[in-house]
Amino acid sequence: MQILSVQPLRGPNLWSNAIPLLIQVKLDFTQQQNLSDGEVQILFDLAKANCPFLQYNAALNVTQQLTWATAQLAIYLQKQATFNVHYIAYKPTIIPTVYNVVYQYQTESIGVEVIEYAGVLINLILEGKDIKQALNQFIEQLISSKNALDIDLQNLIAACETKQIPFCLPDDELPMHIGYGVKGFDVSISDYKSTLSKLPTIFNTKEQATVPIIAITGSNGKTTTTRLIAHILHMAKYKVGFTTSDGIYVDGLMIDKGDTTGPASAQMVLRNKNVEVAVLESARGGIVRAGLGFKQCDFGIVTNVQNDHLGIADIETMEALAQVKQVIVNATKKEGFAILNADNPYTLQMAETAKCNVAWFSANEKMLGHNNGNQKILFVTDGKVYFQNGSEKTFIIDVNDIPITFNGRLAFMTQNALAAILTCLLFGIDAHVIAKAVSCFYPSEAQTPGRMNIYKFKKCQLLVDFAHNPEGFAGIAAFLKNVDSNVKIGIIVGTGDRKIEDIKQLGKLSAGMFDVVLIHQVKFLRGHTADEIVAWLVEGMQQENASIKWQRIPDEAEPLLFALNLVEQENTMIVALSDVLNEPADLVKKYQEVY
Numbered sequence: 001m002q003i004l005s006v007q008p009l010r011g012p013n014l015w016s017n018a019i020p021l022l023i024q025v026k027l028d029f030t031q032q033q034n035l036s037d038g039e040v041q042i043l044f045d046l047a048k049a050n051c052p053f054l055q056y057n058a059a060l061n062v063t064q065q066l067t068w069a070t071a072q073l074a075i076y077l078q079k080q081a082t083f084n085v086h087y088i089a090y091k092p093t094i095i096p097t098v099y100n101v102v103y104q105y106q107t108e109s110i111g112v113e114v115i116e117y118a119g120v121l122i123n124l125i126l127e128g129k130d131i132k133q134a135l136n137q138f139i140e141q142l143i144s145s146k147n148a149l150d151i152d153l154q155n156l157i158a159a160c161e162t163k164q165i166p167f168c169l170p171d172d173e174l175p176m177h178i179g180y181g182v183k184g185f186d187v188s189i190s191d192y193k194s195t196l197s198k199l200p201t202i203f204n205t206k207e208q209a210t211v212p213i214i215a216i217t218g219s220n221g222k223t224t225t226t227r228l229i230a231h232i233l234h235m236a237k238y239k240v241g242f243t244t245s246d247g248i249y250v251d252g253l254m255i256d257k258g259d260t261t262g263p264a265s266a267q268m269v270l271r272n273k274n275v276e277v278a279v280l281e282s283a284r285g286g287i288v289r290a291g292l293g294f295k296q297c298d299f300g301i302v303t304n305v306q307n308d309h310l311g312i313a314d315i316e317t318m319e320a321l322a323q324v325k326q327v328i329v330n331a332t333k334k335e336g337f338a339i340l341n342a343d344n345p346y347t348l349q350m351a352e353t354a355k356c357n358v359a360w361f362s363a364n365e366k367m368l369g370h371n372n373g374n375q376k377i378l379f380v381t382d383g384k385v386y387f388q389n390g391s392e393k394t395f396i397i398d399v400n401d402i403p404i405t406f407n408g409r410l411a412f413m414t415q416n417a418l419a420a421i422l423t424c425l426l427f428g429i430d431a432h433v434i435a436k437a438v439s440c441f442y443p444s445e446a447q448t449p450g451r452m453n454i455y456k457f458k459k460c461q462l463l464v465d466f467a468h469n470p471e472g473f474a475g476i477a478a479f480l481k482n483v484d485s486n487v488k489i490g491i492i493v494g495t496g497d498r499k500i501e502d503i504k505q506l507g508k509l510s511a512g513m514f515d516v517v518l519i520h521q522v523k524f525l526r527g528h529t530a531d532e533i534v535a536w537l538v539e540g541m542q543q544e545n546a547s548i549k550w551q552r553i554p555d556e557a558e559p560l561l562f563a564l565n566l567v568e569q570e571n572t573m574i575v576a577l578s579d580v581l582n583e584p585a586d587l588v589k590k591y592q593e594v595y
Contacts, residue, residue: 001066001126002028003119004098008108010169011263012331013291014324015102019087020291022102023111027070029063030097032126040065047125050132051076054125064090066122067099073118074103078110081142093314100314107154108169110145117142152192159199164206166295168267179203180294181211181241181275211275213294214423217282217328218303218341219321220472221416222261224404224451225303226281228420228441233277235437236429241275243268245283245466246449250274262286266293284309287327299423300332300356301339303416305346308469312497322346332356337426339419342377359426361418363411378422383408385418387425396421397435403442404452409482412475413443413452445585455588457564457595460572461485462588468495468578470505476577477513485573489566490514491559493580494533496526503533506578507540511548513575517541518563520553520580530555560587564595 004026011020041056044065048054053072057065071088078085087104105111117138124131153176160167160178168177176187178195187195195202203209216226223244230242234252241250243265248256250272256265261283269278270293282292305322315321329338329350338354341347342362351358359376377388378396385396399408402417417438424434443452455462467476480488490510494503510517519537521530534552541548553562560581563574581587 001032001070001119001122002030003115004028006112006115007289008105008112009102009291010108011291011293011295012327014288014327015089016087017327017330019104020295021105021108021111022087022291023074023105023115024100024102025070025115026093026098026100027067028095028098029066030095032062032066033097035062035126037062037065043125043128044069046128047131050130050135051121063097063099066126067101069125070115070118070122071101071103073121074111074114077114077117077138077142078105080139081110081146083107083110083146091314094316107146107149110142113145114138114142150189150192152196153189156187156192156196156199159196163199163203165199165203165209166206166270168271174271177271179209180213180270181278182239182273183209183211184271184273186271211270212277212299212427213270213297214277214279214299214301214427215282215292215294215297215328215331216280216301216303216419217284217287217325218301219284219306219308219325219469220467220475221303221412221419222281222283223466224413224416224448225301225419226279227448228404228417228438229423230279231441231447232420232424232429232434232437233279233427236424236433239274239276240279241269241272241277242279242281244281259283263290263293270294282328284315284321284324287324288315292327292331295331296333296336297328297331298333298336299339299426300328300336301419301423302326302328302341302347302350303419304341304344304471306344306469306471307502308471308498310499310502318346322349326350326353329354329356337376337423339423339426341415341419342379343415359422361415361422363414363418376422376426378418378425380414380418385421387422387431394431396425396431397438401435401439403439404448406443406452406479410452410475410479412471450579450584453584455592457567457592459570459595460564460567460574462560462584463573463575464581464584465575465577466579469498470502470509473506473509473513473577476575477509480513480573480575483573485571486569487516487567487572488514489516489518489563489572489574491518491520491553491563491574491576491580492537493519493521493524493578494537495524495578496528496533500536503536504540504543507537507542508544509540510537511541511544515549516566517548517550518553518559518566519550520557520559520562522555524578558587560584561591564591567595 007024009022044054083106085104090101170176230240233240239251243260247254248260261281266280337357342360361378365381387394404413450466453464
């Protein structure tokens with residue numbers, strides 16, 4: 001047996017919402033694939049004297065038997081060290097001899113430690129050896145590890161969990177933190193015991209320890225929706241902390257740059273004493289890898305579930321991807337709201353199992369058929385946005401007055417705006433304040449960096465957008481149909497960890513919306529060569545248009561400059577997608593005067 005990966009989960013996750021502290025392990029039993037059921041049963045019988053829980057189950061195949069036994073050992077070892085743990089679950093991967101398994105932990109370091117011991121014991125069992133000596137040795141080592149733990153810290157954590165007071169665990173750089181936002185505070189090592197004794201008087205209820213949390217996930221539109229919600233709340237005089245794919249912001253200032261859509265970034269916002277409301281973009285990768293950075297949110301928004309990231313981290317189907325997105329809904333408080341897209345079949349299904357209130361947004365008035373008479377729905381009809389609250393219908397704003405929709409021409413931006421407006425209405429923001437805020441939120445470098453940013457040059461325009469999957473490309477294609485330009489030049493890049501058919505589809509869509517396609521494949525290789533990805537893109541383009549004009553931009557060339565040098569006619573539109581440009585705003589400033 002081989003342990004391929006070990007990953008602690010620290011918040012609500014794909015496996016469990018009720019038990020957020022899990023260790024996720026990938027186990028490979030390829031070397032044992034020729035073992036028969038009978039051989040495994042004999043080996044289990046030999047080990048049963050020391051591990052009575054190792055019962056043979058005829059309903060399981062060999063790999064499942066061994067996966068289950070490994071997880072049981074991880075739980076058993078922790079229990080021998082007096083940890084109160086019990087939860088186990090496992091799932092197959094596309095490789096029959098490789099399984100993902102999770103088991104519960106209370107202390108992360110020991111939770112990680114036990115899987116190594118469990119792996120050794122399973123291999124001893126598979127060799128038909130006596131495990132008694134190794135088992136006793138591992139139990140002694142775990143008890144010693146537990147005794148070395150800071151008991152005051154463990155007691156403080158246990159007290160917070162009992163009282164449902166949110167907290168952030170200490171690490172090498174940050175201290176223990178109790179409460180969120182303006183209601184939270186750091187606790188130094190020397191203050192663990194005194195804080196424990198004062199905890200009941202510091203927070204009488206769990207609500208006194210936290211700030212409103214708005215979590216946003218989805219395949220497309222997360223960042224724009226996050227930024228628009230933060231903008232509306234800022235206009236309503238709240239101090240907002242938010243995470244996005246380009247950075248962390250608190251009260252209008254960037255405090256960290258980069259892709260900050262994982263749980264560690266969420267906790268950075270929740271630790272900040274200036275934050276009155278947390279708006280947290282929560283991407284698929286962070287949810288799968290480590291869970292959410294919080295146990296509960298007040299609003300859980302799912303913008304959509306679309307074809308993206310399939311084949312990564314054992315998420316192979318749209319249904320599995322939807323389950324990842326639904327983690328946000330499952331983490332929404334019972335009295336809170338799941339904000340769901342009524343135009344998307346996968347988000348429609350999420351309402352069926354939601355344990356919280358559900359509110360809908362739709363760019364299609366026909367979806368009102370889902371209303372049971374008392375639901376809350378934000379929808380568009382005849383270019384106007386209305387809020388239906390039971391039998392009461394309220395006009396909010398004209399779509400033409402929402403700049404990011406480009407007069408309603410961008411359907412995906414309309415949906416992003418609807419998600420943000422509905423959330424803020426349910427948050428309690430006055431409709432007039434929302435309308436005013438939305439009307440001054442522009443597709444620009446300042447407010448939506450990398451999302452529908454348009455720059456003017458002497459002979460052409462440049463559109464920069466983060467679109468990186470087939471649905472995103474299709475949205476740009478729909479927009480470009482209404483753009484009057486003599487020549488449309490596209491700069492694209494493929495991403496190596498996507499399915500080959502999806503990469504080809506990007507090429508196909510590109511050939512349908514551009515006169516000339518430029519490919520700059522120097523990054524996002526992720527397991528493939530640049531030549532392979534380019535070949536797939538070109539194959540897709542030629543399926544759509546056998547005579548499409550295309551070029552591969554040399555690796556050493558700067559792609560925007562390369563495109564600008566191809567511009568011959570006035571009124572040319574250059575479109576750069578998929579984050580192909582590095583620091584586009586800086587490039588524009590550099591080239592605008594010359595071109």
